[in-house]
Amino acid sequence: MNSFRLLEHTADMGIAAEGETLAALFQQAALGLRQIITACTDIQPSQEILVEVQGQDREELLVNWLSELLFLLESRQFLPAAFEIDSVTDYQLRARVRGETLDADRHYLEREIKAVTYHQIKVEETASGWRAQVFVDL
Numbered sequence: 001m002n003s004f005r006l007l008e009h010t011a012d013m014g015i016a017a018e019g020e021t022l023a024a025l026f027q028q029a030a031l032g033l034r035q036i037i038t039a040c041t042d043i044q045p046s047q048e049i050l051v052e053v054q055g056q057d058r059e060e061l062l063v064n065w066l067s068e069l070l071f072l073l074e075s076r077q078f079l080p081a082a083f084e085i086d087s088v089t090d091y092q093l094r095a096r097v098r099g100e101t102l103d104a105d106r107h108y109l110e111r112e113i114k115a116v117t118y119h120q121i122k123v124e125e126t127a128s129g130w131r132a133q134v135f136v137d138l
Contacts, residue, residue: 004032007133012119013111014135022058023085025123025130026065026093030083033066033113036136037073040107043081045098052094058123062134065093066116077102111138 007014015032019025053068055061072078080099087094102109114137123132 004028004035006032006036007135012117012135012137014120014133017132017134018129020129022130023088025132026062026088026095027083027085029062029066029132029134030069030080030097033069033116033136034080036111036113038079038107038109040079042106043079044100045081046100047078047098049078049097049099050094051097052092054092056091058090059118059121061088061091061093062123062132063116063118063121065095066134066136069097070113070116072097073102079107113138 004015004017007016013036015029017025017028017032019028049072051068053061053064055064069080078099079102080097082098084096085093086096117135117137119135121134
């Protein structure tokens with residue numbers, strides 16, 4: 001079972017994600033990040049961007065993955081619709097992100113995220129798969 005839910009925390013907001021595999025976990029975390037940014041469901045997967053990130057461990061890899069998605073939004077106005085994780089290890093992730101250029105007439109951004117943080121971060125394997133928690137600074 002893959003899923004995510006949003007967590008409230010003072011001036012921050014968090015994502016609690018679960019996935020049957022590590023790849024599914026990272027995909028769910030990305031969906032949670034997008035949900036914090038916008039509730040828009042009309043995002044077309046018309047463009048594809050290859051994303052590759054590295055980290056010293058799974059926690060840093062998760063922060064770098066979500067930070068790269070924020071960077072795409074801020075630098076290229078790229079709003080993601082779908083995430084396909086091609087490969088993920090404890091130290092490296094390669095994914096294809098499909099989406100489109102932000103359109104102010106169709107897309108409403110609900111929150112601005114300043115950064116993905118290490119506050120209370122965890123990525124752990126469980127008996128049923130994987131679980132993570134990560135907070136973002138609003």
